[in-house]
Amino acid sequence: MRNFRVYILIFLLMPFIIFAEDGSKLWLRFPNVKNGISSEKIISKGKNPTLEIAKKELMSYWQGQTIELRTDKSLKNLKDGYVIKSNSGKIIISAAKESGLLYGVYHILRLQQTKSDFSHLNITEKPSYDIRILNHWDNLDGTIERGYAGHSLWKWEDLPNKISPRYEEYARVNASIGINSVVLNNVNASPNMLRTDYLQKVKVLADVFRAYGIKVYLSVNFSSPKVIGGLENSDPLHKNVQQWWKEKASEIYNLIPDFGGFLVKANSEGQPGPQDYGRTHADGANMMADILKPHGGIVMWRAFVYSPSKEDRAKQAHLEFVPLDGKFRDNVIIQIKNGPVDFQPREAFNPLFGALKKTSEMVEFQITQEYLGFSNHLVYLAPLFKETLDSDTYSDGKGSTIAKITDGTLRPAQLTAISAVANIGEDTNWTGHHFAQANWYAFGRLAWNHELSAENIADEWIKMTFTDKAAFVNPVKKIMLSSRETAVDYMMPLGLHHIFASGHHYGPEPWGDYKGGRPDWSPVYYHQANAQGIGFDRTKTGSDAVSQYFSPLNTIYGDIETCPENLILWFHHVPWNYKMKDGKTLWEELAFKYDSGVQNVREYQKVWDQMEAYVDPERFTQVQSKLKIQAKDAVWWKDACLLYFQTFSKMPIPYDIERPVHELEDLKKIKLDLKHHN
CATH class of the missing domain: 3.20.20.80 (Glycosidases)
Known part of the structure; x- marks a missing residue:
């Protein structure tokens, strides 16, 4: 009797139990169809290994109405694309090639997994690239x-x-x-x-x-x-x-x-x-x-x-x-x-x-x-x-x-x-x-x-890889969509580039000057920091890389006033006290960008910790551990770059951002052995 009660309790709790996962299924976490879908609900002609895979995917995972797979040579203008239409209680997937039918099957399985509407399907897909x-x-x-x-x-x-x-x-x-x-x-x-x-x-x-x-x-x-x-x-x-x-x-x-x-x-x-x-x-x-x-x-x-x-x-x-x-x-x-x-x-x-x-x-x-x-x-x-x-x-x-x-x-x-x-x-x-x-x-x-x-891509991926619950999808999507800009901010904002540690490219080394080696593998070659300012002059008075762009970009990039600020140090050697569009000096802007990157990663940690109820323990703790590393690395980048560049700017780090926690000389001593990655 006790065992029976346990089984009943497990059954009632099933919707709330999150089973451990290892990530091996990637975004293909399709729920298996109970007892299998009947083969009569999948209509197709001919025999081909690709077509057999398409049918197998439907037999294993499709939970909807009858599906017909049609090869139609008149659709060859779609290349390996496909057409999906709802028609009299069934869905018809048509394509000129069997590979197109397979892609169409994955499309409707994606729609099923993201809980999309199937009632009036009229989809035509042609790939952007061959x-x-x-x-x-x-x-x-x-x-x-x-x-x-x-x-x-x-x-x-x-x-x-x-x-x-x-x-x-x-x-x-x-x-x-x-x-x-x-x-x-x-x-x-x-x-x-x-x-x-x-x-x-x-x-x-x-x-x-x-x-x-x-x-x-x-x-x-x-x-x-x-x-x-x-x-x-x-x-x-x-x-x-x-x-x-x-x-x-x-x-x-x-x-x-x-x-x-x-x-x-x-x-x-x-x-x-x-x-x-x-x-x-x-x-x-x-x-x-x-x-x-x-x-x-x-x-x-x-x-x-x-x-x-x-x-x-x-x-x-x-x-x-x-x-x-x-x-x-x-x-x-x-x-x-x-x-x-x-x-x-x-x-x-x-x-x-x-x-x-x-x-x-x-x-x-x-x-x-x-x-x-x-x-x-x-x-x-x-x-x-x-x-x-x-x-x-x-x-x-x-x-x-x-x-x-x-x-x-x-x-x-x-x-x-x-x-x-x-x-x-x-x-x-x-x-x-x-x-x-x-x-x-x-x-x-x-x-x-x-x-x-x-x-849209992030939305699909989150729903397929984790859960479709809005309380998870929306905050995690915000993390994803801002994460690239966050990384730019804590690594190399405003157009800075290639100031990584040599060889393995992990972590900052803006002081790297490989004397006797190739200058174009050296961070100082790219940031050009000195007492006057920072950035690589690619204008007409510099390397003139701007001339390789078509008009009006060559003019826009070549003028410090019109150059997009997120590329200003890519195209210009900018004085430390240059006034940016928001009124800050370049030095202040640089400092605030680095700090913003650090604070954003800290925010990601807080948001992820609130997601624990929606994710299996394995993946939750693994992502949590990675975010800890990222947060430490962001501070490492911020301190290394600001303390080093400050030796040229001679200007104080703005007082309303987080203080450095490292000493520059200690940071310069860090030498990671990451040869196994290359």
Whole structure:
């Protein structure tokens, strides 16, 4: 009798019990359908591995009315998009491709999970980009460059014989947000990636991913013909080099008929490239494009190029690539980082966007938080992604946004693409921080539809990942939407950039001056602080980087009075006592920004602590612990930067902000050993 009462009590309390979770399901926490949905409620014709997955997802999780899945070739203008309509008591999902049907199924499961209305569905979805790609910076030894979620998912030593169940889980998660392409390995590529034994391992992954609509790409080392092919050199204009690549491409496509192509980092940060032989980026990219073309493959050629020189690093990609405009094959896409330096918390957008009038361009974002506190800081990146995509370059007149330049709206392109560096590792929760999952999700959703708002994406993700209760959703959404600006404030406000500790990029080191090393890896190169002021002069009297922007931006950025204040130290060397728009001096504004960042993280801690009733204990305590680290780090940043810059400004830290708790000399002694992250 006692046991019976216990069971009754548990049954009555079920709606209020929160079970422990480890984050491994990400946003796919669909409740299983009781006793399974009857197969009669799912109507489809034909048999295809992708279609079978779509049906399986519905059988497992759909709780609504009958669904019909239709392939309709007349919808090919939607590419791998779909149409969802309510019709006489059933829902019809139509698409030209089976992958479109799968995406449509995930769409209605998302609607179900976020408790949306199904009564009058009339949805048409066409992806913003053809190629929606994750770049993994994973190495063959299992380490991940700039990875903060454990070792690589890819177990090269086990492949091709042993297949981890996480490979299919990974493919499913990507398909749920429309990601359809994956670069498996680091852009600092090992030539060994192209060895036959590794290609056979890659084939296994491609076979797993295919049913989920995902193509595999590889980063390749430009010196591969010499290093693993035994040739004298890797000169792209030499016939034997071209023949080596041609034979290698045939080998790959025999194994993987739908192989996507190559991603190339060349002549940057010591990587080999065509310039080693007096050739241009176009020579190198076109050689590869020609050998891939018969197979339908593409080359994504990175524009992240800079070398030790007296020229402003922010100008170098533009200087190298603009003279080559129009010289690239039509299956070459130039992959351009969102900013001209390197994935900073805030950068001016890259002036190369729009400058290449006759060459396809694609954006490269960084999901992994190399410069944003690794997997310790809660920083929701959709606002950063949106800031870039919505930036108006004025390249073709007003309204020439980066989104419209890269998605084919403004300039018709054979293929359009968008990419981001993944933050995924073998950690149970995939990304190291439960909230870092939102950045993977946000990239996928924006790659599918760049017109979505950061707020809408956060709303979806919170409801799918945690709960749909408004008392949780609304305050947590406020944290997420403000978190990027908060990080900018406590790290590098007003356009400051790249003042991190060297090598690992965790924590502040504004005093870093790598004498004898490369000046453009040194924080003092970027902030230029002296007795007169602070900031990098990129005006006509400085490096003249402003001239790389189209009118009127070159004038707006070049004038200290009209330059947006959130970029003022990016473009100007500003006197300490310069009056900002709110009446504060620059020094005071800097101090208040740093303090605001610290106070905001403290507020996040308070808000999160109030969420305990809505979250399982595991994830609640893990996020709580991360916020403690973030709060300490924010104070570390604030004290390090203000105390150091005060040695130049000679001005008091405003008395109505929190006092420093560290001594500058103690902060200078901090040396973290984070080699395992690289």
